[in-house]
Amino acid sequence: MPELPEVETIARGVHDRIRGDRITQAWFSSHREPFKTPPARQAKALEGRIILNVHRDGKHIVCELGPRVEEATTASTLDVISGKKKTRIALTTKPEAQWIVHLGMTGRLLVTTPDGQVAAHTHARLSLASGRELRFVDPRRFGRLEFRDLGKATSFSAAGAEPLTIGAEEFVALFRARKLCIKAALLNQTLLSGVGNIYADESLFRAGIRPRRSAGRLSKAELERLRLNLREVLQHAIRLGGSSVSDYVDADGARGFFQLEHCVYLRTGLPCLMCGTPIRRTLVAGRGTHFCPKCQH
DNA sequence: ACAGGCTCCTGCAGGC
């Protein structure tokens, strides 16, 4: 499932490929899900816009969009031909709109050629002036697609704190007086943005903390260990292009490699890499949870 | 206010 490192990898890949491109045509499926904004409205609102940049915010991919222009431009130029006039659009231009993509469990955002085979459960196809196509595929439809007109709505901002940059004091404050267990707290996107099941389990293992411990009862030292291990595991996973479990692939359809570095996730019954004790699996906050009964206290 | 549980959805694994 795509979490922070996977979303970061995808956002970077998509940014590199479609920055400066123009959306010539947009097609959306007619399902109720995964659309936060009605699909017909999204398609209409996206057509003609320049893609200024693509970045990650929590588990969301945010495409910053410039103004609508009538004629073609290409990914390699900042010059937009509009009628007979040639207009220069800087990619640092203030965005006028945003297209926000949440991948949910099984969502994929791919940059392809238009003649590439259309996968089942394709919900959005954006034709680009460069000749490429941006596609959103999501079998389970837990993903979300949203269009925001920044003239009418505020800029998207993930609710929780950013795990890669949060400081020690702020991290401790997040969990103070919270009765829920630390695993549930890590998964709560209003506290921290971007941590999902894999990296919750992996960071708790590396910090030596049992997933069911009450968040508010962890010592300052334990929380600091957790903060540093969480940051490290996320950064390491980004370097390896994310974890490919289930059907995760990056913007090119390539798989990541961090799944080879998992210490506990999906290793039920296998020996702990630190002490050899079989890894155990339980249910915490309704999620499959993996831990070492000896290394984690 | 906060915590926990239910729901959406499809693919896949396991059992008969």
Next chain:
DNA sequence: TGCCTGCAGGAGCCTG
């Protein structure tokens, strides 16, 4: 072999 059932999970919503 083939059908059926159950389970996986992010996050929004509902309930206690």
